[in-house]
Amino acid sequence: MRISSNYRHAAGLAVLFLGMIGARPASAQQARPPAPDGPGADVREAVDRLAEGLKAAPLVRPEGTDCFRLFVADVETGEAAPVVEEPEKGRTRCGSPCWSPDGRKILFHAAPLDLWQLSRIEALELVGDRPRVVDLGSGRFPSFGPDGATIALSLVRRADSKDAPGVWTMRADGGGRRWAGGQGKPIWSPDGRRILVVHPGASSPPSLMDAAGRGYRPITLEGRRIFSVPAWASPDTIVAAVGGESPEAIAVVDVADPDRATVREVLWRRSDGPDVEPGEVAYSPETGRCVFVGAGPGGMATYAMRRGDPAPPRRLERGGYDPNLGGLALSPGGRYLLFHTDNADRPMGRPPRVAMPGRDDRSPAAEAARLVAALGRDPVLRPQGSDRDRVYLMDVASKRLWTVLDEPARRLSFCGSLSWTADGRRVFLDASPLGLYQMAHIKSVELRDGRPALIEHKPGNCPSLSPDGEQIAYLANSGGDSSEEPGAWVMRADGSGAHPLGVYGPPLWSPDGSKLLITGFGSPIHAFLHDVQAGVSQRVRLDGGKLIAAPEWAGEDLLLAILEVGTSREIALLDVAKPWRASVKRILFQAPARGGLVPSDAVYDKRSGRCLFAADEAGRMGLYEVQPAGPEPPRRIDAVSAAPMIADLALSPDGRYLLFRSNAPDRGPR
Template sequence: MPFAPGTRLGPFEILARLEIAGLGELYRARDHEQQREIAIRVLPAEFGADPDRLKRFEQEARAAALLSHPNILAVHDIGTDARTAYIVSEPIEGKTLRGALAAGALPVRTAIQYGVQIAHALAAAHERGVVHRDLKPENILVGSDGRVRVVGFGLATVTQVESALAGLKGVAPGVTLGTPGYMSPEQVRGVPPDPRSDVFTFGAILYEMLTGARPFAGDTPLVTMTAVAKEEPKIPADLQLPPVLERLVDLCLRKKPGSRPAAADAARVLHDLWQPAPPPPTAPTRAIAPLPSPLPAPPAAAPAPRPAPVPDVALAPPPPPAPEAAIPEPAPVVAPPRRRLVPIVIALAVVGLLVVLVPAVLRLLRAPAAPTGPAEPIATMTMPDRPVAEFALSPDGRLVAFTAGDGAGARQLWIRSLTATGEQPLPGTDGAAFPFWSPDSRFIAYFAQGALRRTTADGSGAPQVIAEATASSAGAWNGGDVIVFPREGEGGPLVRVDAKGGTPAPVTDLRPGELAHMWPVFLPDGRRFLFTVVGENTRSVHVGSLESSERQQVLPDASGGALAADYVFFIRGNLLTVQPFDAERLEARGDAMPVGGGAGEEAVRAFSLSTGGILAYQTGPPSGPARSRLVWFDRTGMEIGTVGEPSDYGDVSLSPDGMRIAVSVRPPDTAAADIVVIDVATGMPAPVTSDPADDTAPVWSPDGRRLLYASTRSGSRDIFQKSAEGTGSDALIVGGEGDQVAYDWSRDGRYVLYQTNQPRIAEGGNFDLWARMLPGGPSFAYFRTIREATLPKLSPDRQWVAYTSFENGREDVYVSRFPRPVGRRRVSARGGSWPRWRRDGSELFYVGPGNQLMAASIERGDVGTPAALFTLRAKADRGYAYDVSADGERILVNATGDGRVARPIALADWRAQVRR
């Protein structure tokens, strides 16, 4: 029964009932003790009659009451009065988002404005360990000033009663059923929700705000939940929304929780989209303002750029509203909170970092020429929300440019100052890779979308194309505006081009046994440059010249050479190393001294030097066995999802239906691998083999019911067969002396292709290609060579075999007819290995020099020009490190690295590093 005005509910006096659709029994009330007006939401009568449910509600509500955020309705108190349970909050006014959606889709800018505030609220709650679990338009308030507040945190138990499924029993403590149409797929399956479940629901709400329709709808709750579990809603193309906005909605609505962005990432993307105009350059870019630098910015230094606004024409907004209905600036928090840290800890950490970082960097900038200071890093930079792919320190030592993904997964170029917090994206740099600077620190060159491009460090103006290129390393830019860079992603010599644009011309030439020239760095004279020569199993640093093709090796067994005063820095093994260097005589002298990394420690993965004395370097896992991840990429190299948990994975192989992955996995503290099958949808592994021997190289049968694999259980490596379910015995298919490894099973089930050295053990053990007829048929030699042939892959129509051969003294990919190797054509231009066919046979993928994933079209044996897709950061020491989806649009990679764990960039005085 509703309460009349004047009724006392605990210490509160009811003033009037509030009619806000979707919020149930709600009252405006007076708190006489605190002398303030409040809102009271009376909970269903079932709560007062169920002590267990009431206790659970009180626990959740008290946790939610600790949340303090402008976009979360503040909870003041909870209580009971004569078995009436209620919750006390700040005053409520306005309408629910459900009411705002009554007329259909919202204007796009309004949807973005509401969305960014909702995402901020979720991010703040998730950081405190609070999950909403029943987010829906009815739980979102929109004030007359445009301010959005999310209600219902901690009220998950309430929604069990109020939802359409309230009659269902047996709900476990702490688990909410949610509301059909706004539940996540895992909630539909009965899995307890977590922050990623809220993100899915947020995606559904964002979809509804943009389209006016629910993404999942049905005549009954069961039909609706089935849609949530199975359907893939797409925003209608005629809405012409910004691509990054559509991408964000798509990512939020991914079925697998691990493929969704965090709420903080979603907030960042929406905030960048909503930003109507760049603020004055002095405006802070984060909620916590950086400490001002006492150094005046030199003319070459640029202010931190701002993200580009969403063009009005792209958003197609309605006519401007009346002044009182204008969309306001987002609620006070304009930057999403950091994950896993409460706001006050973030503030203290940032201030603490600045106290250390700013004076340290300023000391480096002002340091005298004489080397001083310790040899260890004096500060670190960490971008916890943006794991860095590549980075480059500006020559003046004030900025670092780096490539990283945004909240929606798109990779682009970012800038960060060494004397302030916060990083900013550079507009128009989607897909950026391998950045490097102009000598005056005003411009940044990078590779993206098949071209070498340049942009300004302050983000002003549109990026410009310099030349067509698909590179595998950064380039070098001298004072005469000449750029030297590796033009071809699959390997090749270095070329030169004018920094303003032009036709590239070769500046080095490949010699026998060389696959690629990479990582050029100019010497002080601007004519000569260091560069890395990549061979099949070697790397060395040479000096080249713009004036001739002559060159000189200066550092064997090294890569990435860079000169600083009278010293050369380079990577040798896991070590960042420095050695005295005579730039006139082109000689490395004295002893090489390690700077960082090494066996048993983190390995140095990349480094960069400024002319003023700053060394920046980043560490990563050392070489050797390491945990890796199974990651989905699109053809541009954008990470779009993961499968399962990190482990020491080896070969990967997708099942014919694409629903399972067969992979070799090395358990901890063992040298032998087992075969495991992982469900793509759930990430759950199921063992297939468990023998103490080393089991590797899984190959699926055409029907997906069996697996071939190589095993050392009989001493040498032989081919066995077993059920993909892990049941039954292991059947020997091909055995004997030497090693036999299968790499394909024809689609009609008649042939197994494998490599073996059995007939040639006495000749040195080189591999040839053989085929075995099934069931129980003979084996026959398919391709024999005086060199070696490996990794056979049969085309889907069984007409061609792709394989790797060393006929020209290096690895190259070829195709030949089957069952006789006639009509041979070379696919790779400058080396390659690890071929895989697209399922329809129209394309062949392989790995080229520099770990570039290449793709070449093939029609009736005619091979097209290979195109570089992206650089594979793959675990290549344990067999096939990638596979391709049936449509060729997604690449599954056994990826090295730490996933989304941010690796810090260490800052040091390189002059102190060489003072021993």
């Protein structure tokens, strides 16, 4: 069945109730499968070409990493280790950490890839002696106010939110949000009177405004520019990388009057060595310790120095460089440095060795030390399980497998809602980042110059191409790149003429193209047959059963359905010639009332009468086959490894190939 399990999860594995009329004749169980009437030679040839192309050149994950990890380093010893990697499934880009004034909490943001509009603010604190992550809501670039009771943050515009983009403030528990204005990374001043706003674009200088958002003014430093992210040194001074056309020094800048900012003191010049371009800065007012990012030919590294100490900056890392490094934040007392990096090759390192403070020492520096020690013992690392769904191609006769889609484009790590076109030349699907179905785009795979190519159509989910190839039905969702009203839509194959159908749910064309099967969500779910010409929908009703997965067309006026009847589950063919009085035509498989297989997704080949289905057994899913003749139980397809999820089964038009997706570890030929 082609509806993505993303939707089943989002709907809480909802149950579809199919009315209270119709009958289930016992003789229906003995019905013979329909006579074969396979596709023409041109369709079989098209299927062969596309299948062979995908076998030879699968669309696999691009090189590189999309993960930003948080590290903590002991500035005195240089020891560093990752402490936050993926606090929630899919939120792999962690950054912009900051310490609370009392040293007991760390704030940071976590986003799925570079989808900053979906970023969340996370708070990390000790509960007992173990770190715990608490979600504080949407946002990025969190910054504690000096009282620890208020947080400044930034919001990015998103289609499904009425919240204005820009800088906001909120309570430390995530409540009481208020828009302040400006746009960029906010940083509270030590006295809480002002907020420094660092703009996303490097060409714009940082700005200052008061805590209520008034008096927004850019900082003007005559003859020089402020580069990257500064740090507060006092209520009226910041420490920043400054220079003319490029950053040349780390300096203390007086911003009491942002219109006439002045350099009060130069802490280091690039000409004095080391020869690196300075960038983001962290500063500890208590100790005068300054840490900055220095970029050279090999990449980025961190350098530490003290205000008033003539010694040159000391590199913290023992070797290697990072392609991207930032988010510098010094703990109260200046001993520990937090930062983020996307360097997958950075050594895991050894956690900083912390000299534990006395039980009665509740100073901010002592609290920070306790938190660092706990993170060293129990870091917030990546959850167990796969971070993407792969699409597999199976030869139905030989049961041989190939991995054919494995993150075919950057960010698009979850591919689902698979369907072959009637001519066998294309496969339609939706592709989304990390299962965020509202961000999905409609894609198709076809051969171009003999190789599979991924074709973009538009934002949307659950695409279905009409049998004549002229129209695409799809589901529009809010919260992503689409501006369309949520619901089922139809458009021409070239993307023009899109119009809504007035009902919400994934649409699926009937074999003759006259109707659309639209299945809703909720508990129970309702299924409708939508007459395309008349524009009228009729609800499918059946006596005594609940549909627990989206149905699939099995022929003209015939649906393949997984029913819940009492405490058992059945895979059955439903006659929907009269949708208001649907009837069971044939039962293909019946699961026992207790234990055994729990089917969740199925496809049917009307030519052979073969049924393939995914089912759960003892918490793991497998793929099974039911033959049309005889009372034999379903046979497990051993070539398909057990997995937490197997879904979106799709047969080729000639029934020779099966596509499905799974989040099991890779196991097919590549």
